[in-house]
Amino acid sequence: MPELHPQSFPPTDASLAASGRRVVEIEAQGLQHLAARIDGEFSAACRLILASNGRVVATGMGKSGHIARKIAATLASTGTPAFYVHPGEAGHGDLGMITDADVVLALSYSGESDEILTLLPVLKRQGNAVIAMTGRPQSTLARESDLHLDVSVPAEACPLDLAPTSSTTATLAMGDALAVALLEARGFTADDFARSHPAGSLGRRLLLHITDVMHAGDDVPRVGENATLSEALLEMSRKRLGMTSVVDGDGRLLGLFTDGDLRRTLDNATLDVRTAMISNLMTRAPRTIGADQLAVEAARLMETHKISGLIVVDAGGRVVGALNIHDLLRARVV
Secondary structure (H helix, E strand, C coil), rough: CCCCCCCCCCCCCHHHHHHHHHHHHHHHHHHHHHHHCCCHHHHHHHHHHHHCCCCEEEEEHHHHHHHHHHHHHHHHHHCCCCCEEEHHHHHCHHHHCCCCCCEEEECCCCCCCCHHHHHHHHHHHCEEEEEEECCCCCCCHHHHHHHEEECCCCCCCCCCCCCCCHHHHHHHHHHHHHHHHHHHHHCCCCHHHHHCCCCHHHHHHCCCCHHHEECCCCCCEECCCCCCCCHHHHHHHHHCCCCCEEEECCHHHHEEEEEHHHHHHHCCCCCCCCEEEHCCCCCEEEEEECCCHHHHHHHHHHHHCCCCCCEEEECCCEEEEEEEEEHHHHHCCC
């Protein structure tokens, strides 16, 4: 049992911080011990899951149940279909959710949880492979399962040795190790991950392309190379993107004129807005982006170069779209 350090009352900031650091240190030691036990049995568990035509069904009682839920969620989001079943409910009908093709991942630190042990004969009769995660290799669950992953820790971080702390951390880490090893074995990609997270910020960053957020067609601000500054300003006002592209007769980008360029231009008191040619005032070779690139790349370009808009061009340099920072904000890319 970890040494109990009685707190002063009321506790000081220093004593509270010391307790927190002690917990982290004890749990870190537990994880170091765990790493040495990721061996052939772990590899066998990965191969068993990879060979399965079913899903991974995680189960556990109490705190182990909470960890089992998280492991199932991590597996499901990284390419391994998985879900959680409460062992108590499984004995009252939910066992019907488990097919004979599924692999059961049973969590119990003691390895003696009655609710899980009650399910073992039924699962074996149905033909399910069972992978146990326990802290006791000689426990009933460890012995009766097809494979056993040892998640034992030298000590719990709880000074009373009562609340599962280091043990649940180690079990969660073992689940993460399984998920990542399976992810890499399956060749799971960032695009695959995004497809299972379409509503979240990760999905938007990985799935949303420039073509999804850009202005196209008649909404793209553009003027010809022979346009005057006055004509360019009218185009900028109509399209409301704070800029206009300048194109040649074939629609290829020659330059860009922005609100910032306008402010700098107006510093010239002798300039005649009606006759000044935009080709003499535009920024040549401006930053551009392709329609098939990710929207997050546009955000990165804008941030890096301190600009608020981009012209979208095709492989031939022709203008096909435009977007500004407000388009990215509306799409919640930034």
